[in-house]
Amino acid sequence: MLLIHCPYCKEDRPELEFSNAGEAHIVRPKDMSDMSDAEFEKMFFIRENPKGVSLERWRHTHGCGRFFNVLRHTVSDKFLKVYEAGEPRPSDEEIAELLK
């Protein structure tokens, strides 16, 4: 089982308290009717599914109940960084630095 650090509770808690909420930093459209089919497909269905660093949302369901973002490596399952929802996406340089 994974130990996950909640950036709001500032504690390491067991995976069972959390739920994964999929890929992070997908911008929801202001007006969906303006989107082309290709744009809708990209937003709604297409996923990075990386073998490497995954940027994803988690929710501390059985804790504070809030969403946050993480960087996690999908081969080792290791959490590289945890940050609050609304913070900008880490730059590629920062991700490369975390992988060292």
Next chain:
Amino acid sequence: MRNFNAFNLAREAMRGHKGWGQQWRNPEPKKSYDVIIVGAGGHGLGTAYYLAKEHGMKNIAVLEKGWLGGGNTGRNTTIIRSNYLYDESAGLYNHAVNLWETLSQELNYNVMFSQRGVMMLAHNVHDVQSAQRHIHANRLNGVDNEWLTPQQAKEYCPPLNISKDARYPVMGAALQRRGGVARHDAVAWGYARQASAMGVDIIQNCEVTGINRAPSGEVTGVETTKGTIGAKQVGVVAAGHTSVLMEMAGVQMPLESYPLQALVSEPVKPVFPCVVMSNAVHAYISQSDKGELVIGAGTDSYLSYSQTGSMHILQHTLDAIVELYPMFNRMKMLRTWGGIVDVTPDRSPILSKTPVKGLYVNCGWGTGGFKATPGSAHVFAHTIAKDEPHAINAGFTLERFRNGRLIDEAAAAAVAH
């Protein structure tokens, strides 16, 4: 390749079984092929087999980064059934069951297909309604499925606990008698043996690291750990790693890869006569011919390529198994393992051409691809050979996520995702 028959068996028995030889060749890659299949699991090897057998193509290679049948083909719980809700799915999975019934004869290799029946339990009113809806839909599509009362379910599977005060009371079950299990390794080996005999090169320990394209866009071959290999057509049949491979050709996929776990118990005498699945409490179980209980667990909730999974997932499954079959509460579990499954948004597979000319993809089988192996391979070979889908897989396109014509089997799948 020497055929397995009574005459050869007697002959080999007389001389210490020294003459069987290797079951498939282990060649070095040629400079180029007409078709390259990426991934030597059951679906990939089967595709090569049907390309050679039914479409007269001989210049084919199957590339495999590990050993053949070492991915999800060798890691699943071998359950075969076709009781899916929608017309497209019923067509595809029932095509597979039809092929399973004669596969051992077709391949001259015993795949140990055993139609012992697959029973799916209903534990609450919603389960009962959903199961009966499936039964009616299946029957309209010519797929056998029937409703059993709790007593009938108990007669079909004596270890089942149908007591009214059980934690998961059994309110009935849907039984597909044509369903069952097969020997998963034998499926890969049987296809590999026949494909190799027809001239297909199966190249193991050869990882694809890039997909080459001409300036005009079409596929020209692949980069591998054994060098560049040319090809006019490339079929990607790589399960959990499909997103990684398709990215090499610039195609982004509607897929997510999750670890799915299974486990086996110590072997015991025959006690469990069929396959039983429970969607609601998420446990499925059968007994192998070696005597082990083969138990399927669920997926982890997050993306991973780790080929392992969390302990609490197994614990949850075993909780349910022990509640449903109290007689197993002192069985020891021997081994657990994980495989990486690629899941689509609508939980139906993709067997399709792609926006790249000459590139085809067979993926998205999620938690239940083994059952479809012969059917999937058969129609995917047609898709490559004719450059257009077979009528059976016409709906399983990559474009359906753009045009909205989904085949939404999410509620029909065997396991909660």
